[in-house]
Amino acid sequence: MNKEFPSTITVDDTTLSLVVIRKTVKNINARLRDATLHVSVPLHTSHTTINAILPSLARRLIRRQRARQINSDDDALALAQRVAQRFPTPIEVTATSFSTAQRARWGSYSTRTHAIRLHAALRHMPPWVLEAVVAHELAHVVHPNHSPAFWSLLRTVCPNTERAEAFLAGVNWLARTWDDLPPVERAQLRQVADDDEGDS
Numbered sequence: 003m004n005k006e007f008p009s010t011i012t013v014d015d016t017t018l019s020l021v022v023i024r025k026t027v028k029n030i031n032a033r034l035r036d037a038t039l040h041v042s043v044p045l046h047t048s049h050t051t052i053n054a055i056l057p058s059l060a061r062r063l064i065r066r067q068r069a070r071q072i073n074s075d076d077d078a079l080a081l082a083q084r085v086a087q088r089f090p091t092p093i094e095v096t097a098t099s100f101s102t103a104q105r106a107r108w109g110s111y112s113t114r115t116h117a118i119r120l121h122a123a124l125r126h127m128p129p130w131v132l133e134a135v136v137a138h139e140l141a142h143v144v145h146p147n148h149s150p151a152f153w154s155l156l157r158t159v160c161p162n163t164e165r166a167e168a169f170l171a172g173v174n175w176l177a178r179t180w181d182d183l184p185p186v187e188r189a190q191l192r193q194v195a196d197d198d199e200g201d202s
């Protein structure tokens with residue numbers, strides 16, 4: 003830990019742990035992982051300069067992290083009700099909730115309460131993925147299995163089904179594999195992700 007810099011930083015009522023490392027880099031690089039701000043700084047930049055830049059850096063990354071939560075509860079309900087209307091016999095949806103207790107499955111629908119429970123991670127995924135999960139669960143009201151008739155109905159109400167299945171398979175793969183990947187490969191994956199973000 004570098005004693006030149008404080009160990010926490012507070013901006014907009016959010017306190018982050020701060021880890022600053024001096025490195026042979028040209029520019030100040032910052033990354034927010036959960037509640038820790040990791041910053042690498044050039045060897046010879048004065049710590050006054052760095053301390054001056056840290057709050058705006060932290061603020062920008064906090065905003066970006068929040069923006070990643072793209073599906074709110076209200077949006078999810080509206081989306082689910084739209085999807086439900088596309089079924090040959092529309093299905094009633096009265097509530098949706100994102101649940102952190104929902105671990106093993108991406109979603110579930112109760113025919114008793116007409117409520118859809120969704121895996122909390124879906125809040126951060128593209129809306130078309132959320133839509134496909136909702137459609138999948140609702141299609142089970144008609145077909146309780148994964149028969150050809152189920153898939154055919156699902157594709158009708160949600161043309162993005164295949165793409166979403168592939169997306170979620172990738173998420174599953176990464177979640178299963180992440181901890182076992184060598185750190186250098188994890189760093190490479192983050193690099194790809196960051197570049198990708200720049201492109202979009």
Ligand SMILES: [Zn+2]
Pocket residue numbers: 138142147148
């Ligand atoms: Zn299913």
